[in-house]
Amino acid sequence: MRYSGFKVFTEGLFGNSGWKPAWRDPAPKAEYDILIIGGGGHGLATAYYLAKNHGLRNIAVLEKGYLGGGNVGRNTTIVRANYFLPGNSEFYSHSLKLWEKLEGELNYNVMHSQRGQLILAHSDGQRDALARRGNAIVNQGDDAELWSLDQVRDFAPYLDFEQTRFPIYGGLMQRRAGTARHDAVAWGYARGADRLGVDLIQNCEVTGIDIENGRVTGVQTTRGAIKARKVGMVVAGRSSQVAAMAGMRLPIESHVLQAFVTEGLKPVIDSVISFGMGHFYISQSDKGGLVFGGDLDFYASYAARGNLPMLEHVMEAAMTLMPMIGRAKILRGWGGIMDMTPDGSPIIDKAPVEGLFVDAGWNYGGFKATPASGWCMAHLMATGEPHEVARRFRLDRFRTGHVLDEEGTGSQHNLH
Numbered sequence: 001m002r003y004s005g006f007k008v009f010t011e012g013l014f015g016n017s018g019w020k021p022a023w024r025d026p027a028p029k030a031e032y033d034i035l036i037i038g039g040g041g042h043g044l045a046t047a048y049y050l051a052k053n054h055g056l057r058n059i060a061v062l063e064k065g066y067l068g069g070g071n072v073g074r075n076t077t078i079v080r081a082n083y084f085l086p087g088n089s090e091f092y093s094h095s096l097k098l099w100e101k102l103e104g105e106l107n108y109n110v111m112h113s114q115r116g117q118l119i120l121a122h123s124d125g126q127r128d129a130l131a132r133r134g135n136a137i138v139n140q141g142d143d144a145e146l147w148s149l150d151q152v153r154d155f156a157p158y159l160d161f162e163q164t165r166f167p168i169y170g171g172l173m174q175r176r177a178g179t180a181r182h183d184a185v186a187w188g189y190a191r192g193a194d195r196l197g198v199d200l201i202q203n204c205e206v207t208g209i210d211i212e213n214g215r216v217t218g219v220q221t222t223r224g225a226i227k228a229r230k231v232g233m234v235v236a237g238r239s240s241q242v243a244a245m246a247g248m249r250l251p252i253e254s255h256v257l258q259a260f261v262t263e264g265l266k267p268v269i270d271s272v273i274s275f276g277m278g279h280f281y282i283s284q285s286d287k288g289g290l291v292f293g294g295d296l297d298f299y300a301s302y303a304a305r306g307n308l309p310m311l312e313h314v315m316e317a318a319m320t321l322m323p324m325i326g327r328a329k330i331l332r333g334w335g336g337i338m339d340m341t342p343d344g345s346p347i348i349d350k351a352p353v354e355g356l357f358v359d360a361g362w363n364y365g366g367f368k369a370t371p372a373s374g375w376c377m378a379h380l381m382a383t384g385e386p387h388e389v390a391r392r393f394r395l396d397r398f399r400t401g402h403v404l405d406e407e408g409t410g411s412q413h414n415l416h
């Protein structure tokens with residue numbers, strides 16, 4: 001079924017009785033050519049592009065819970081392409097271009113909204129660093145504007161311009177950045193993959209990876225053994241645990257990241273605003289809630305839930321930046337498990353086991369990467385060669401030293 005305004009109109013006339021499930025619910029077959037472990041955004045996008053770009057058909061996605069129940073449905077939905085380092089910048093640039101055509105490509109409204117992102121500078125040094133970043137972004141072919149204090153004041157008058165602890169000096173605006181509805185992205189890719197024949201198998205946890213003579217032969221799951229010649233591990237916060245099933249020890253620590261949403265308010269914040277002096281970023285959802293997130297919990301954990309110390313930490317940053325937020329009521333908070341690498345950049349690479357592939361290490365930033373991650377992982381799995389925009393996301397860079405430390409904070413997972 002193709003979605004359209006006309007279809008919505010005619011369904012409205014006939015009691016909305018003609019809608020069909022957006023994807024099938026097949027039982028797992030005994031064997032596939034390719035298995036993708038993980039039905040998050042990246043796993044679904046990988047399956048979609050394997051079928052769409054490479055014409056492959058005998059593919060299944062194995063998801064231990066329900067599609068989109070992981071981080072893809074828990075993030076603060078920010079999409080941008082304002083990375084600094086070669087290796088990252090061309091990849092996120094490619095991703096943003098895919099975002100710009102995604103709704104047409106998938107025939108699905110993912111509510112991609114290019115409302116802009118403004119990163120604030122709170123010192124001369126920070127403003128210089130943003131100018132340098134802006135130049136790198138423009139050289140990459142994306143957009144960036146260095147804004148003065150007056151421009152920021154005109155654009156976001158609700159920020160606190162009087163406070164002296166973290167005075168605002170200006171900011172870096174990327175107008176093509178913005179937000180998208182996170183779970184719709186998972187649903188759109190799921191529907192697209194299903195239409196191309198991919199089996200999406202929910203409630204199917206992978207419990208073991210079968211390897212014979214150094215090559216993968218399939219997986220063990222809670223719904224039985226499934227054979228395959230190629231297996232992709234695309235499980236975000238669970239990457240270390242799943243890789244351990246293949247005898248691998250990944251350079252990843254898993255940490256909880258929380259986000260919050262307020263009650264619905266009238267339109268007040270019409271872009272994404274990122275605080276330069278703390279980990280705090282905010283936007284307003286189409287329902288009116290202020291959506292914001294903060295820093296990681298500073299200890300490793302697999303507990304995908306919130307806690308009060310980090311709530312306090314995030315609220316401090318919020319009140320520092322925009323005291324008006326103190327009048328809003330928090331509706332809820334939640335947590336997701338982040339797969340943090342020592343340099344803050346991801347991995348899309350072959351594993352040391354023949355036929356096994358890794359897509360992991362997305363840190364805080366994997367939502368915006370969803371289209372390009374799927375695109376590049378599919379390219380790698382189909383051709384055996386890294387895609388040119390993901391060629392630096394190698395697993396062995398932590399051994400060779402060719403790291404991509406965007407933040408310049410050194411090899412401490414929770415600081416990126």
Ligand SMILES: Cc1cc2nc3c(=O)[nH]c(=O)nc-3n(C[C@H](O)[C@H](O)[C@H](O)COP(=O)(O)OP(=O)(O)OC[C@H]3O[C@@H](n4cnc5c(N)ncnc54)[C@H](O)[C@@H]3O)c2cc1C
Pocket residue numbers: 037038039040041042043062063064065066067068069070071072073074075076077078079204205206207234235236237238242257258259293334335336337338362363364365366367368369
């Ligand atoms: C609070 C928060 C805010 C964030 N904000 C942003 C943001 O604004 N912008 C941005 O770009 N990024 C953001 N992120 C990061 C982003 O959400 C993640 O990097 C990205 O979603 C990870 O990729 P994914 O969608 O494939 O992960 P997931 O959705 O977590 O998918 C992995 C899937 O694997 C499944 N799985 C795990 N183990 C197994 C197994 N053994 N067998 C079968 N299935 C398994 C899981 O159930 C899960 O569904 C944020 C994350 C959080 C938590």
